[in-house]
Amino acid sequence: MSLRTVISPSRYVQGAGAIRRLGEYLAPIGARPVVVADDLVWGMVGHDVETSLKSAGLPVRRETFRGLPSAAEVDRIAGVLQETGADVAVAVGGGSAIDTVKAAGHLAGIRWANCPTVASTDAPCSALSVIYTENGEFEEYRFFPRNPDLVLVDSQVVANAPVELLAAGVGDALATWLEARATAQSNSTTMAGGLPTVTGTALAKLSWEVLWDNALQAVDAVRDSQVTPAVEKVIEANTLLSGLGFESGGLAAAHAVHNGLTAVAATHGLAHGQKVNIGSIAQLVLEGAPSGEVRDFVEFTTRVGLPTTLTEVGLRSDDHDSLRAVADAATAEGETIHAMPFEVHSRDVASALASIERFATRVRREAKLPDPVPYLAHA
Missing domain, CATH: 1.20.1090.10 (Dehydroquinate synthase-like - alpha domain)
Incomplete structure (x- = not known):
């Protein structure tokens, strides 16, 4: 007999100014985070993320996201996570960055957290990633054994x-x-x-x-x-x-x-x-x-x-x-x-x-x- 099930992220946090408390919520999850964000997003919220991590006693390491959740980009980010000894991958950005980090965190065998800067998709809370070809065509769904440990949404960032x-x-x-x-x-x-x-x-x-x-x-x-x-x-x-x-x-x-x-x-x-x-x-x-x-x-x-x-x-x-x-x-x-x-x-x-x-x-x-x-x- 098939079973019925519900899955969800471990913690969901939302509110204006929430991004300034990202470090506080990350600290119980890992001590060596790597933040993945593209240059546009980092230009908007990078200062708040850095300040938040430092105030929580966490190191600041950021890897640039290259814009498309392709298999190649997932593999590249997973390699960075392994090389740096990260114990939690943090996606800051939209659904593409989030899907990439979930898949890369899974490959690297570490935990992952999402800080969406837009409310444009329902990707942040799920235990799956949508992977596209380099041409932008749908390729596959990748499923993971768990959901994100943290989803933190700053309402003011979304409104901006x-x-x-x-x-x-x-x-x-x-x-x-x-x-x-x-x-x-x-x-x-x-x-x-x-x-x-x-x-x-x-x-x-x-x-x-x-x-x-x-x-x-x-x-x-x-x-x-x-x-x-x-x-x-x-x-x-x-x-x-x-x-x-x-x-x-x-x-x-x-x-x-x-x-x-x-x-x-x-x-x-x-x-x-x-x-x-x-x-x-x-x-x-x-x-x-x-x-x-x-x-x-x-x-x-x-x-x-x-x-x-x-x-x-x-x-x-x-x-x-x-x-x-x-x-x-x-x-x-x-x-x-x-x-x-x-x-x-x-x-x-x-x-x-x-x-x-x-x-x-x-x-x-x-x-x-x-x-x-x-x-x-x-x-």
Whole structure:
């Protein structure tokens, strides 16, 4: 008999100014940390991280992250961790740095901690990494025997980041409930390695509810770099609730479509959550969800600032070759789309994606929202 399971990080800390206490929370985990961050992130928070580590009596050693969670970058960081004798790897940055450090920490046989500077993905809390090819295409999921020992989020740092990144996190997190309810229906295995629990599914639904109540207000606050109760709730929903919900609740079509979208070069400049949002709409279409439910989702996520049409992710509904490439990758053997409570074939995904354009554009016009702008116009 398959077992049900919930997994989670050992400690989650969130609040304005939290980064200044990073050393305090790291000290019980390890005495020889190596911090991994890219130059942009280090320029913004490096001083606070250094001061925090020194005040806790910890050495300051930073390794530069090169921007892509590829197998080669994971191996390089793992080598640095081993050469320096580090006993805890600390990711400071976004989902790419975090996924790289989790995988590298595992290879090096040491503990790891995450300090996300954005709330753009649910990567910080999980015991898995998404690995990409050097060209930016999805390659594999890597699963680890434990979750991070610490996840520390400074709400002010998140509020200082571009608002598009918070919006992308909302896109990633909204998919959590759509996928968890599908996984619960099919009683499929989750990313935690067991059947879904009531707890995992409930946390996924709570993430959805918090976002529908707070996301628009939070996005407006972050446009002015303000931390409000709505911002705190959305950061928690994007990071902790969605992290627990996707991992112990299950993934389904939305993230599989995201992975498929990475097979098309035109989408590579988009944030993870932006592509996931297209996957969520595709999943609703595949489910035959009531028109009102799809309409509400398109309108809400457009207002949040997420793409809801193919145009906005660099595709066209009449580009059959690209849509077929996306659909083939999304339905590859082992993909999470097979956790849907019915069979899904490549042609089904291609049709669902092609159908989004007209419907979403009409919804936007009826709601007096802007027409889609081609993705390249943003680049």
